Amino acid sequence: MSYIEIDGVDLHYGCHPGAGDGAGTLALANANLSVARDEFVAIVGPSGCGKSTLLKLISGLIGPTRGGVRVGGEDVKRPLKNVGMAFQNPTLLPWRDVRANVLLPLEIVEPYRSQPRSEMPAKRQRADDLLAAVGLADFGDRMPWQLSGGMQQRAQLCRALIHEPSILLLDEPFGALDAFTREELWAVLQDLWLRRKCTVILVTHELREAVYLCDTVYVVSPRPGRIIASSKVPFERPRTLDMTFKAEFVDLVHACRHHISSGSVR
Amino acid sequence: MSRSTVERLAPWVATLLLFAVWQLGVMAFHIESFVLPTPLEAIQQIYVNRYALTVHGMATLGTTLLGFAIAVVIGLALGILVGSFRLAYAALYPILIGFNSVPKAAVIPVLVIWFGVGTVPAVLAAFMLSFFPVVVNVATGFATIEPELLDVLRVLGATRRDMIVKIGIPRSLPYFFASLKIAITLSFVGTVIAEIIAGNNGIGNVMLIASSNFNVPLVFAALLVVGFMGVSMYAIFAFLETRFTSWSVRGQGMEYATGG
Numbered sequence: 001m002s003y004i005e006i007d008g009v010d011l012h013y014g015c016h017p018g019a020g021d022g023a024g025t026l027a028l029a030n031a032n033l034s035v036a037r038d039e040f041v042a043i044v045g046p047s048g049c050g051k052s053t054l055l056k057l058i059s060g061l062i063g064p065t066r067g068g069v070r071v072g073g074e075d076v077k078r079p080l081k082n083v084g085m086a087f088q089n090p091t092l093l094p095w096r097d098v099r100a101n102v103l104l105p106l107e108i109v110e111p112y113r114s115q116p117r118s119e120m121p122a123k124r125q126r127a128d129d130l131l132a133a134v135g136l137a138d139f140g141d142r143m144p145w146q147l148s149g150g151m152q153q154r155a156q157l158c159r160a161l162i163h164e165p166s167i168l169l170l171d172e173p174f175g176a177l178d179a180f181t182r183e184e185l186w187a188v189l190q191d192l193w194l195r196r197k198c199t200v201i202l203v204t205h206e207l208r209e210a211v212y213l214c215d216t217v218y219v220v221s222p223r224p225g226r227i228i229a230s231s232k233v234p235f236e237r238p239r240t241l242d243m244t245f246k247a248e249f250v251d252l253v254h255a256c257r258h259h260i261s262s263g264s265v266r
Numbered sequence: 267m268s269r270s271t272v273e274r275l276a277p278w279v280a281t282l283l284l285f286a287v288w289q290l291g292v293m294a295f296h297i298e299s300f301v302l303p304t305p306l307e308a309i310q311q312i313y314v315n316r317y318a319l320t321v322h323g324m325a326t327l328g329t330t331l332l333g334f335a336i337a338v339v340i341g342l343a344l345g346i347l348v349g350s351f352r353l354a355y356a357a358l359y360p361i362l363i364g365f366n367s368v369p370k371a372a373v374i375p376v377l378v379i380w381f382g383v384g385t386v387p388a389v390l391a392a393f394m395l396s397f398f399p400v401v402v403n404v405a406t407g408f409a410t411i412e413p414e415l416l417d418v419l420r421v422l423g424a425t426r427r428d429m430i431v432k433i434g435i436p437r438s439l440p441y442f443f444a445s446l447k448i449a450i451t452l453s454f455v456g457t458v459i460a461e462i463i464a465g466n467n468g469i470g471n472v473m474l475i476a477s478s479n480f481n482v483p484l485v486f487a488a489l490l491v492v493g494f495m496g497v498s499m500y501a502i503f504a505f506l507e508t509r510f511t512s513w514s515v516r517g518q519g520m521e522y523a524t525g526g
Contacts, residue, residue, distance in 0.1 A: 059421045081423030091415045095436045095513040107432065108422045143513060163422070171414075 003037035003199055004058055004167070009067035010224075011053055027053045029224035030067075035216075037166075038197040042210035042217045044256060050225030051203040055169045058201065059083050071167070082109055084160035084168040084198075088175040090152035092144040098155050099140035102127040105163040112163065130158045133195070134188050150181035154188060161192060170202045174209065183241055186212050190238055207253045212239055217252075219259040229259040303483035311487035318472065323491050326457055326469040329385055330495075333392025334453040338446065341397040345404025349438070350430055355405070366398045371459050378464040388460035388468065395456035396449035403445035407438020440514040443507035450499045454492055 009031045014024030027050040035041050043051050056062045057069050060076040069076040084105075092101045106112040106123050115123075128140055134154040136147075144152055153173060160168060173189075174182040186209060193200060204210055210217045211233055219229040231252060235243060243249055285305045291297075292304045299307055312319060344362070347354045370391055377387035411433055419429055461470025469488050476484035 056417075059417075061417055061420060079420045079423070081421075083421035085414075085418045085421055087414045087418075089412065089414060091412055091418060093415075093433070093436070095439075095511075104432065105422050108419065108424045108428055110423075145513075159418075169421075 002034040003039075003072060004033070004035040004201070005068075005070040006031055006033040006054070006057065007068045007070070008032060009057060009064040009069065011050070011057065011062070012065045026224040028057075028064075029226055031220075031226055033218060033227055035199060035201065038199055039216065040193060040200045040202070040214045042202045042204060042214040043220060044204055044207055044210050044217060044260065045220030045225065046222050046260060047205065049220045049222050051220055052171050053225070054220075055085075055171055055201060055203055058167070059085070059169055080167070082163065082165050082167075084163070084165035086153075086156045086160045086168075086170050086173045088172045090144070090149070090156045092152055092155060092159070094144055096144075097140065098131065098136065098142050098144065098147065099124065099127050101144065101155060102131060102140075102158045102162050104159060109163045127158070127162060130162055131155070133192065134158055150177055150185065153177065153185060157185075157189065157192065161196075161198075164196065164198075166198055168198050168200045170200065170204075172204055173202075175205065182206070182209070187238075187241070189213060194238060207256050208244055210256070211249060211252050212244055217256055219256055229256070231256060300480050300482045303486050305486075305490075307483040308486035308490055311481075311483045312490065315472075315484060315487065319469075319487065319491055322467055322469050322472050322488075323495065325385075325467045326454070326461065326492070327495055329388045329461075329468060330392050330450075330453045330457040333389040333456060334396055334450055336389070336393045337397035337400060337449055337453065340393075341400025341445070341449070342404055342442070344397075345401045345438070345442075346408065346430060346434065348401065349405035349408025350426070350434055355409075362398065362401060365394075370394050370456060371463065374460050374463045377460075383464050384466055387464050388457045388470075391456035391460035392453040393456070396453040399445040399448045399452070400442070403441040404438045407441035408434045411437055440507070440511040443503065443511055446503045447500050447507070450503055451496045454496045454499075458492055 009028055010026065011028040011031075012024045013027050031050075031054065033043075033054070043054060045051050053062070057064055058071065058076070060069075060079040063069075063077070071080060092098075093104070096104070103123060112119075112123070128137070131137060131140055131154075134157060136151060136154055136158070139147065139151065139155075144155070147155065156173070160170075170189075174185050177185065190213060202210065202213060207217075214233055217231045217233060218227050219231075220226065221228045233252065235249070289304045289306060292302055303311075344358070348358055348362075349355070373394070374387055374391055377390055381387055381390075408430075415433060416429060419433065424432070457468065458470040458473070461468035462474050463470075465471040465474070469492050473485050473488045476482070476488065
C-alpha cells in the first residue's frame, strides 16, 4: 500500500498545460514513484534532472502537466498542509533566535496554532528537547549567525520536524557541508527518524548518503527525468559509519553509480 | 585617542572645517554679505531672530512630520502590496515611477488652487517627496525573500497573511528604516519648497521674505535651521534603526566567519 504515488507524470516548465511540445523545458517525462508510509527514500541523479521538481510535485507546490500525484490516496491539488521541508541553504530567520526559529511551524500548523498562550512553555520545552536531540542543547537562545553551517542545518532539521509532519522533504540538506560534518548529520537524521518515523524523501547527489540513510534508492535519468532504477537497501538500522566501508555497502553504491553513468550516455 | 573616539569626533570636526573654509573664503575674497554672508553672520542672525525662527521652525517641523507620517503609512501599505502581489507590482509600479518623476514644485501651484495657501499644500508636498523611497524599500524587502523560505511556509499551510506577518514585515524592517532616514530629509525639502511657493508661515516663508528684503544672512540662518532639523531627525531614525534591526547589522559578515 503506497502512501505517496506519482503516476506517469510529465512536467513542462515555461509553458501552460496543454500547449504543444517544444515550448519550455521538459523537466520530467513519465515519472513513476511509489513510496510506502514511513519509508525513507532517496532520489539521486545528475544535476538538473528534475529531482527537486519531484519534491515540489509531491508537496503540491506545483502541479503536473500530465499524470497524477496522490498522497494518502488523495489527489494533490494544492500545497499540502503539514509537510516538513529542509534545503541546502539553512533559511533560518535571522531576526529570531534558534528556539523561535524552530517554533515557527507551531505558529502556523493546526492544532498548535489555535492553542492558548498557556501552552507556550510546553512548546518551548518541546523545541529544547528536539534541539538537545540534534546536539544543540545550549543554543536555543543564540541567533542563527552565531551558529556554524552544520549547526544551522541541525536547527533547520528541528524546524522541519517540530510539528511532527507525516512527510519530510529534504532537498540536498547536507550539500554545502564539509565531509565530516555531513557524516555526523547523517547519524543525527537517522536518530531523529528512528525516534519518530515519518515518510522521508531525500534528494541528494551523494550516493553514500543515500545508501546510508534510506530504505530505497531511486535513480533519476538526466533531463527529462525518469526513474531508471531502484535499489532496496537491506542493511539493519541503526547504521554506522563503519558499515559504509564494508563490501556490501560499497557494492550497492557502485551499482547506483553505474545506473547514473549508463543513464547519461544513453 | 582610540579609533572609536576619532570616529565619534569626525562629523563635528568636518562640519567645523566646512564652516571655517566658508568663513575664510568669504573674508579672503571680500564677498559682500548680501551675496554670501559668513557663517558667523548667519549664526548671529539666528540669535537675533531666535524667537521668529523658533516659531516658524516649529511650524515647519510640524508640517514635515505630518507629511512624513502620512508618507510612512501609505508607503508601508503600498510597499507591502507591491512587494507581495505580482499583479499589484505589474499594475502599480509604472504609475509610481511616473508619479515620482513629476517635479513636485510644479504641482504645488495646483495644490494651492485646490486647498488654498497654507499648511495643506506643504503637508502634501512633504508627503509626495518622501513616500516613494519607503514604497521601493519595503517592496524590495518583500521581493528578496528566499523562495525556499516561502516554500517551507506554504507546505505548512501558511496563509498569505502569515507570510506577510511572519516573514515579509520583519524581513523588510531594515529596508524600511533605511528608507525612513532618506524620507525624513526629503520631507523637509518638500515642506520648505511649498512654504516658499505658497506658504504663510514656516521657515520657507521666512526665507522668502528675507530674500525679498535682501537680508541674505537671515536666508542662510533659516537654511542652517532646516539643515539642523534634518540632521536631528536623521539621527533619531538612525538610532531607531540600530535599536529595532540589530540582527541585520550584527549578522553582517559573521555568517561565513564560522566554520564546521
